[in-house]
Amino acid sequence: MFHIYCPHCCEYREEEEFHAAGQSHIARPLDPDACTDKEWGEFMYFRANPRGIHHELWVHAAGCRKYFNVTRDTQTYEINEVYKVGEQPTVVANAIQSK
Template sequence: MLHIYCPHCAEYREEEEFHCAGQAHIARPLDPEACSDQEWGEYLFFRKNPRGLHHELWVHAAGCRKFFNMTRDTQTYEIKEVYKIGEQPSVVAE
């Protein structure tokens, strides 16, 4: 069970309080109508499944209910960093 630092509550909490909402940084296309079916399908359904660093969107569901991003190693489960929505990760895969 992960121990997660909530960047809004500014302390570590148990994973039970959080939900993972999938891959981070999936921006909704600004003009959906301009997307082809394939582009829209990729936005909707296609996600990375890396072995190693992964950027994820989490929400402190039972706490402050704020979303934030997390960079996590999918092999070791180490959390490399958490950062707020709108910020970019400082730890990235090579």
């Protein structure tokens, strides 16, 4: 049971108020029709599964209903930061770890 800081409500709430919505920063291609099947398949189905730092999209489903990003360590379950949609994370895995 995570304790998650909602960057819109500006306080910690219980995990049961939130839903996870997959990996963050997966932008929909601006011109889907121009994508090859491979490119489209990567957008649709391929996701990172890191041991360590991971950026996830969550929604405060029972609260303000806003989506936001969570940087979370998949090994310790520590939440390193939360940040709004459109913003970039400040905590990132170093290149070696992410490989």
